[in-house]
Amino acid sequence: QQPVQSPQAVILREGEDAVINCSSSKALYSVHWYRQKHGEAPVFLMILLKGGEQKGHDKISASFNEKKQQSSLYLTASQLSYSGTYFCGPPMGGNEKLTFGTGTRLTIIP
């Protein structure tokens, strides 16, 4: 029951906007988002709680629709540093264990 992310990969020019979607077949109560650069560990971006929308970074925001069991990550005016693979990670088990989504590889080119 791994959450499915779309798109799988996207290439953008610097300054363009991107939307990454995360869809689950199970009920969600919160969603974590992480970014992993090539060869590095995943880094936490933000948590969205039921009924809330939260901005974790300057031009990166996200929404969470618990009824649709979906979350979306919005990257505005993308920068080269935004390149990496983005994972959603909703808790789907006991002790708030995260089940990471399929991932979206984002490449920003000058």
Added chain:
Amino acid sequence: SAVISQKPSRDICQRGTSLTIQCQVDSQVTMMFWYRQQPGQSLTLIATANQGSEATYESGFVIDKFPISRPNLTFSTLTVSNMSPEDSSIYLCSVEYIIGQPQHFGDGTRLSIL
């Protein structure tokens, strides 16, 4: 932010041998987890390391193959036993200071089995 030291950073091992990976955190944490990540893939949870008791394993992972220890609130080990080429992967530890809060990851151990 958390300082997580994971060792070794990489290793090349022979088939049939075992390797123990260490994860040390600079302060006490509530939760410690071990993940496996195949190249270009997502993260798969192996188990939750429980302090002072047996780890909680996810479906498809067993204690005989992946024994885990957590003797205190800052340290855990994962052993990959009787390795085969299918075990070649990146293994990551992560920690949560408070349940439900962000997870912080170690830099990972890149393991190759010949």
